[in-house]
Amino acid sequence: xxxxxxxxxxxxxxxxxxxxxxxxxxxxxxxxxxxxxxxxxxxxxxxxxxxxxxxxxxxxxxxxxxxxxxxxxxxxxxxxxxxxxxxxxxxxxxxxxxxxxxxxxxxxxxxxxxxxxxxxxxxxxxxxxxxxxxxxxxxxxxxxxxxxxxxxxxxxxxxxxxxxxxxxxxxxxxxxxxxxxxxxxxxxxxxxx
Amino acid sequence: xxxxxxxxxxxxxxxxxxxxxxxxxxxxxxxxxxxxxxxxxxxxxxxxxxxxxxxxxxxxxxxxxxxxxxxxxxxxxxxxxxxxxxxxxxxxxxxxxxxxxxxxxxxxxxxxxxxxxxxxxxxxxxxxxxxx
Numbered sequence: 001x002x003x004x005x006x007x008x009x010x011x012x013x014x015x016x017x018x019x020x021x022x023x024x025x026x027x028x029x030x031x032x033x034x035x036x037x038x039x040x041x042x043x044x045x046x047x048x049x050x051x052x053x054x055x056x057x058x059x060x061x062x063x064x065x066x067x068x069x070x071x072x073x074x075x076x077x078x079x080x081x082x083x084x085x086x087x088x089x090x091x092x093x094x095x096x097x098x099x100x101x102x103x104x105x106x107x108x109x110x111x112x113x114x115x116x117x118x119x120x121x122x123x124x125x126x127x128x129x130x131x132x133x134x135x136x137x138x139x140x141x142x143x144x145x146x147x148x149x150x151x152x153x154x155x156x157x158x159x160x161x162x163x164x165x166x167x168x169x170x171x172x173x174x175x176x177x178x179x180x181x182x183x184x185x186x187x188x189x190x191x192x193x
Numbered sequence: 194x195x196x197x198x199x200x201x202x203x204x205x206x207x208x209x210x211x212x213x214x215x216x217x218x219x220x221x222x223x224x225x226x227x228x229x230x231x232x233x234x235x236x237x238x239x240x241x242x243x244x245x246x247x248x249x250x251x252x253x254x255x256x257x258x259x260x261x262x263x264x265x266x267x268x269x270x271x272x273x274x275x276x277x278x279x280x281x282x283x284x285x286x287x288x289x290x291x292x293x294x295x296x297x298x299x300x301x302x303x304x305x306x307x308x309x310x311x312x313x314x315x316x317x318x319x320x321x322x323x324x325x
Contacts, residue, residue, distance in 0.1 A: 027261055030261065031261050032265070033207055033265070033270065034254065037207075037214060040274055041211070041214045041215055041218045041278075044215055044218055045219065047222075048219065048223065048307060049226055050226060056226075098261075100261055102263075113315055117274050136213075155288055159229070160205030179268075188306035189322075190310050191305075191315060191322075192282075
């Protein structure tokens with residue numbers, strides 16, 4: 001398993017430095033800010049979408065559930081980072097490093113966790129936008145391998161963790177009733193929901 | 194330390210980036226949902242203006258500096274995102290209220306929640322809340 005992971009890593013990371021435009025694209029997408037912000041903004045806009053009160057409330061509950069899901073999957077990532085402090089690829093083998101050297105453990109990949117948790121949230125609001133969100137999250141995750149800071153298994157487990165967190169989010173929102181309903185009621189009183 | 198905001202320029206740039214992106218998203222959402230009380234740009238151009246504004250913002254953020262450096266921690270990004278989105282919402286509601294022309298659309302004062310922004314400006318909605 002470990003050797004398959006390293007072989008896959010070498011295949012993807014081996015492409016780095018060969019094509020300037022592919023490197024530029026990866027470097028534009030791999031940073032810690034762009035893709036997570038785009039996905040989060042899609043959720044923010046989703047809060048105000050909908051043509052009826054009922055539809056809007058469904059979307060707003062979806063946004064709340066996604067926030068809970070991201071928090072859950074991030075907490076799980078933090079724990080796994082502590083339990084399995086896997087070194088980054090550049091610490092153990094020769095890599096084409098195009099990115100700065102992150103100091104936190106490699107497993108699971110936090111950007112993949114956040115990207116996929118947010119993408120599932122966007123998908124629950126709007127299928128078409130969600131498909132685009134999944135494409136962005138996938139490119140974001142793969143680019144971490146391309147630039148040499150994560151193994152494929154890190155991003156795969158990260159993606160699963162993000163999806164799980166976002167899938168559990170709606171249940172947690174239901175369990176915590178009447179808090180979400182009260183929060184939405186408060187927002188409605190101020191014409192914000 | 195989770196909240197140290199070491200990279201001052203990045204903090205400023207990220208805030209501006211999120212603020213403008215949220216402002217664009219609000220224009221798109223307002224145009225799609227008919228929430229005139231949230232729109233700065235009139236409905237027919239809301240979607241195009243929102244997309245163009247968002248694209249310009251992304252190009253500026255990516256090309257204006259090297260973003261692939263150690264900078265903001267997750268919690269710092271989360272806090273800045275909250276502040277940027279709140280600021281964008283306030284800006285959108287305030288400018289829309291200033292630009293609002295009474296009687297320029299359908300009226301339905303019984304609506305509550307964000308639905309009210311289909312028929313009145315945010316300022317009018319707040320004022321009607323005080324009188325009812």
